[in-house]
Amino acid sequence: MTKHQNETSTTTEMNHIEAIIGHILQIGVSIAAIIMALGLLLLIIKGGQTGYAKNVHPTTISGILRGIAQLKPYAVMMLGLFCLILTPILRVVVSIYAFAKEHDRLYVVITTLVLVILGISFVIGHTV
Amino acid sequence: MGLNILLMMGVGLAAGIVGAILGLGGGIVVTPVLTLAMGLDIKYAIGASIIAVIATSSGSTIAYLHDDVLNLRVAMFLEIATTIGGISGALLTGILNPKYLYYLFGALLLFSGWNMFRKLRRGDEVEQNVQDDTIATKLKLNGTYFDKATFKQIDYQVANVPQGFVVMLGAGLASGLLGIGSGAFKVTAMDTFMKMPLKPSSATSNLMMGVTAAASATVYFFNGAILPNIAVPLALGILVGAVLGTRIMQVLPSRVIRMLFIPVILLIGLQMIYKGFGG
Numbered sequence: 001m002t003k004h005q006n007e008t009s010t011t012t013e014m015n016h017i018e019a020i021i022g023h024i025l026q027i028g029v030s031i032a033a034i035i036m037a038l039g040l041l042l043l044i045i046k047g048g049q050t051g052y053a054k055n056v057h058p059t060t061i062s063g064i065l066r067g068i069a070q071l072k073p074y075a076v077m078m079l080g081l082f083c084l085i086l087t088p089i090l091r092v093v094v095s096i097y098a099f100a101k102e103h104d105r106l107y108v109v110i111t112t113l114v115l116v117i118l119g120i121s122f123v124i125g126h127t128v
Numbered sequence: 129m130g131l132n133i134l135l136m137m138g139v140g141l142a143a144g145i146v147g148a149i150l151g152l153g154g155g156i157v158v159t160p161v162l163t164l165a166m167g168l169d170i171k172y173a174i175g176a177s178i179i180a181v182i183a184t185s186s187g188s189t190i191a192y193l194h195d196d197v198l199n200l201r202v203a204m205f206l207e208i209a210t211t212i213g214g215i216s217g218a219l220l221t222g223i224l225n226p227k228y229l230y231y232l233f234g235a236l237l238l239f240s241g242w243n244m245f246r247k248l249r250r251g252d253e254v255e256q257n258v259q260d261d262t263i264a265t266k267l268k269l270n271g272t273y274f275d276k277a278t279f280k281q282i283d284y285q286v287a288n289v290p291q292g293f294v295v296m297l298g299a300g301l302a303s304g305l306l307g308i309g310s311g312a313f314k315v316t317a318m319d320t321f322m323k324m325p326l327k328p329s330s331a332t333s334n335l336m337m338g339v340t341a342a343a344s345a346t347v348y349f350f351n352g353a354i355l356p357n358i359a360v361p362l363a364l365g366i367l368v369g370a371v372l373g374t375r376i377m378q379v380l381p382s383r384v385i386r387m388l389f390i391p392v393i394l395l396i397g398l399q400m401i402y403k404g405f406g407g
Contacts, residue, residue, distance in 0.1 A: 085182055095200070118211055125343055126346070
């Protein structure tokens with residue numbers, strides 16, 4: 001294969017990968033945005049009643065889920081924020097899949113490594 | 129309350145536009161507004177600015193992926209460095225004296241600002257880097273993008289991969305240890321050290337920032353530093369702003385983006401050195 005052909009195939013491979021990641025990321029961000037917007041709408045409809053005492057908002061997953069069951073605006077808003085925080089991690093996970101699908105083993109390894117380090121930093125962040 | 133929501137959306141809109149164009153995340157606009165103008169406690173301001181970074185990153189990345197401006201391989205490869213740097217920074221808190229790090233990173237940004245100023249004066253915005261870099265070729269880092277300002281397809285080669293990697297380690301370290309947005313270092317590593325054109329540098333920096341921020345964001349989320357009444361309207365404003373920003377960035381001449389970038393990077397550099405002196 002000549003150098004030029006090699007570069008062309010790399011470019012099309014890259015376009016496939018970018019299309020997959022872009023698509024999934026768009027879905028993730030849209031979900032987060034819709035949940036956040038719904039929560040905000042709920043807060044406005046309820047005339048600023050957050051569903052919680054003053055200066056309190058739910059910070060545990062179970063607390064958020066319980067709040068959502070009761071349609072508490074702050075609980076819905078926190079769920080939306082949590083989804084938003086997950087979007088970059090989603091992007092890394094989908095990248096591994098996309099690189100694997102295009103048989104780019106080097107970048108499957110690199111991206112997996114990033115995910116592992118990210119996992120370690122997550123654990124450290126929650127223990128230190 | 130309604131006024132506050134509108135205000136936060138407006139701040140977010142501005143932060144999203146600026147962040148998406150410069151690759152610096154939203155923190156640089158959000159933190160001063162929240163602390164200085166609104167008197168919010170710094171803890172909550174940091175929580176909000178972490179959300180701002182993620183919203184800018186994910187919002188702009190969709191467009192930059194679609195329009196093929198960013199360099200995914202460069203991002204993935206350098207993310208190894210930023211994540212390792214981030215962990216080291218978190219672990220070294222309390223062991224390393226941040227004073228010298230503020231000097232070091234502040235000086236690095238001043239150097240980068242000066243370097244960018246020289247590039248601007250020479251007028252060689254896109255360096256045609258003819259020599260093949262062995263590491264960049266092996267890692268398939270060289271890229272291409274369509275510049276909507278000049279209507280040209282620009283093929284570029286990536287140079288000095290090890291230096292770029294080291295600066296990225298520093299970027300991760302700085303954000304882990306000093307808690308500051310490391311977008312300025314990311315753009316510096318790609319533009320100044322790895323000789324990438326400014327637009328892919330900025331777009332790639334935006335992509336990478338989200339990952340760096342996500343790890344610390346979960347910590348802030350569970351310790352209550354992220355306030356929904358502030359972060360939600362802010363994030364919604366940013367998502368819209370970031371989409372606008374990606375459109376604006378692509379049609380702006382690289383020279384103009386650099387002109388915007390230089391004062392910002394010098395300001396962050398000076399601010400860091402000032403902090404080093406105990407300010």
